[in-house]
Amino acid sequence: MDTGSPQDTGPDAAQDTGPDASQGTGPDASQGTARGAGGEPVWIALPPGLLKMRRLLLVVWLGLITLAAGLVPGLLAGPAWAAFALPPLALLVWGWVMTERNWRSWRYAERADDLLISRGVLWREETVVPYGRMQLVEVTSGPVERHFGLASVQLHTAAAATDATIPGLDPAEAERLRDRLTELGEARSAGL
Numbered sequence: 001m002d003t004g005s006p007q008d009t010g011p012d013a014a015q016d017t018g019p020d021a022s023q024g025t026g027p028d029a030s031q032g033t034a035r036g037a038g039g040e041p042v043w044i045a046l047p048p049g050l051l052k053m054r055r056l057l058l059v060v061w062l063g064l065i066t067l068a069a070g071l072v073p074g075l076l077a078g079p080a081w082a083a084f085a086l087p088p089l090a091l092l093v094w095g096w097v098m099t100e101r102n103w104r105s106w107r108y109a110e111r112a113d114d115l116l117i118s119r120g121v122l123w124r125e126e127t128v129v130p131y132g133r134m135q136l137v138e139v140t141s142g143p144v145e146r147h148f149g150l151a152s153v154q155l156h157t158a159a160a161a162t163d164a165t166i167p168g169l170d171p172a173e174a175e176r177l178r179d180r181l182t183e184l185g186e187a188r189s190a191g192l
Contacts, residue, residue, distance in 0.1 A: 041109035041110070041116060042109060043109045043118070044107060044109065045104075045106070046106045046166075046167070046168045046169065047170055048103075049148045049149060049168060049170075050103055050148075050150060050168025051099065051103040052148065053144060053147075053148040053150060054099050054103065055096060057144070058095045058099060059092065059096075062088055062092040063092065065088045066089045066092060067085070069085045069088050070082040070083075071085075098121070102119075103168075105120050105124070106167070107119075110180070113130060113131060114128050114129055114130045115128075115164075116128055117129070117164050129155050129157060129164050130188070131181065131187070131188040133157040133159070133185075134156070134181060134185035135185075136154075136156040137156070137177075137178045137181045137182050137185070138156070138178070139152070139174045139178050141171065149171065150169065150170070150171070151170070151174035152165055152166065152167045152168065152169065152174070153165065153166045153169060153174050153177050153178055
């Protein structure tokens with residue numbers, strides 16, 4: 001399995017990385033990171049619950065807009081005006097596909113000295129967060145996220161431009177990641 005390719009970021013990729021990748025008990029556990037073939041970091045994909053939550057929100061909001069755009073003009077001005085429902089409906093279909101592409105693009109990897117976060121469909125963005133630069137690691141979970149059993153990890157660093165977020169994690173993984181990153185951040189900043 002090529003751990004560096006964007007295709008390996010779906011739900012199966014998260015399972016393929018196994019507990020060794022997320023717990024740091026793999027071949028490089030003494031250095032605090034799991035490595036794939038050729039010394040590449042093991043990328044961990046986001047769980048499918050995030051995709052499910054985002055698609056539900058898309059259907060709720062655009063479904064209501066589609067209904068209102070077709071029903072109100074159709075009742076007030078005639079059935080031909082119900083065609084106003086087509087643009088929001090097309091946007092709903094396009095959003096359904098793009099939501100999955102966006103979800104598949106998100107992944108993260110723990111390395112010996114930093115955390116990598118990769119995301120983006122059209123414009124790929126990869127953020128490198130050095131452990132020694134981390135000032136605060138937060139786990140947040142709003143009401144919708146809690147309903148779906150999800151939490152986000154927010155990383156605050158010395159430079160405001162490099163703050164990063166990993167959305168849609170399982171709460172246990174988010175807490176494990178927060179504790180590990182905090183521990184590594186304290187260890188690295190003590191050495192500066």
